[in-house]
Amino acid sequence: MNKFTCVNDLSNLDDALKLAFELKKDPYKYQTLGKNKTMLLVFFNSSLRTRLSTQKAALNLGMNVIVFDINAGGWKLETEMGVIMDGNKPEHIREAVPVIGKYCDIIGVRSFAGLKNREDDYSEKILQQFVDYAGVPVVSLENATRHPLQSFADLITIEEYKTKKRPKVVLSWAPHPKALPQAVPNSFVEWMRKTDYDFVVTNPEGYDLSPSFMGDVKIERDQMKAFKNADFIYAKNWASYSEYGKILSQDKSWTISDRQMAVTNHAKFMHCLPVRRNMIVTDSVIDGPDSLVIQEAGNRLFSAQTALKLILDQLK
Ligand code: SN0
Numbered sequence: 395m396n397k398f399t400c401v402n403d404l405s406n407l408d409d410a411l412k413l414a415f416e417l418k419k420d421p422y423k424y425q426t427l428g429k430n431k432t433m434l435l436v437f438f439n440s441s442l443r444t445r446l447s448t449q450k451a452a453l454n455l456g457m458n459v460i461v462f463d464i465n466a467g468g469w470k471l472e473t474e475m476g477v478i479m480d481g482n483k484p485e486h487i488r489e490a491v492p493v494i495g496k497y498c499d500i501i502g503v504r505s506f507a508g509l510k511n512r513e514d515d516y517s518e519k520i521l522q523q524f525v526d527y528a529g530v531p532v533v534s535l536e537n538a539t540r541h542p543l544q545s546f547a548d549l550i551t552i553e554e555y556k557t558k559k560r561p562k563v564v565l566s567w568a569p570h571p572k573a574l575p576q577a578v579p580n581s582f583v584e585w586m587r588k589t590d591y592d593f594v595v596t597n598p599e600g601y602d603l604s605p606s607f608m609g610d611v612k613i614e615r616d617q618m619k620a621f622k623n624a625d626f627i628y629a630k631n632w633a634s635y636s637e638y639g640k641i642l643s644q645d646k647s648w649t650i651s652d653r654q655m656a657v658t659n660h661a662k663f664m665h666c667l668p669v670r671r672n673m674i675v676t677d678s679v680i681d682g683p684d685s686l687v688i689q690e691a692g693n694r695l696f697s698a699q700t701a702l703k704l705i706l707d708q709l710k
Pocket of ligand 1: 536572574575576577578666667668670
């Protein structure tokens with residue numbers, strides 16, 4: 395694999411899942427694979443799980459790791475081509491990216507959606523410049539439209555905890571005080587569409603995800619109906635796609651509570667974290683016995699280690 399930016403970068407999802415479980419059983423199985431190789435993680439945005447799990451994954455594979463919070467110590471980067479750089483951005487991303495590529499063998503990059511210009515975000519302007527100019531394989535640590543390491547960990551978690559071959563999985567929008575990107579839900583949809591699960595998305599009007607991600611996935615406007623007999627509830631807030639970046643609702647009746655969970659098939663509760671308690675989900679649900687949020691975060695290590703292993707195999 396020469397990059398990991400979406401599910402289609404994996405040549406075979408089943409094989410990748412098998413590798414993830416193999417690594418979970420024996421995390422140090424390939425501990426010399428990354429000897430004398432360096433992973434460099436570039437963060438344009440905050441991170442807890444991605445930062446720690448990806449570092450640990452690289453260390454388990456014997457790599458060296460450099461973490462660069464580019465907004466805290468790097469030059470402010472110009473990302474537009476063709477501009478006269480007489481403002482407050484001293485360095486162009488066109489030089490910064492290939493330079494960073496000189497100091498490592500794999501680059502990870504996090505750059506959230508700006509939520510101002512849909513075309514800019516959906517063209518993955520920043521990520522694409524890394525892919526085009528880094529000269530080394532690039533791993534997405536959440537970019538404008540996707541968060542593949544998260545979705546892969548979500549899939550690992552569902553495979554681990556499902557009690558039937560074809561579970562019912564529901565992605566539910568939930569309210570939030572801030573406008574958030576669509577990367578996590580887009581990616582989750584993209585990965586779920588690779589499975590044969592019974593998959594439903596529920597969200598209020600105005601919150602339908604991009605048709606390019608949704609394809610023929612069913613949208614159920616009635617959240618209670620969607621939750622009926624569900625085996626997994628995956629909660630997430632996102633800002634509107636059609637009225638791009640806008641908050642159209644903060645309706646607390648969408649907050650996942652015991653009321654909705656009661657109509658499920660003892661569904662497991664999932665969220666990528668960080669989560670706003672009593673906005674997205676009530677304390678009783680997230681602290682309850684069916685919450686998988688910590689296990690899910692734990693699996694971030696194995697999604698990252700799998701992706702890095704597949705890239706290292708090809709660097710040898
Ligand atoms: C990010 C998002 O894409 O929704 C990262 C999730 C892994 N989440 C946030 O930025 C949450 C920020 C907040 O204020 O709650």
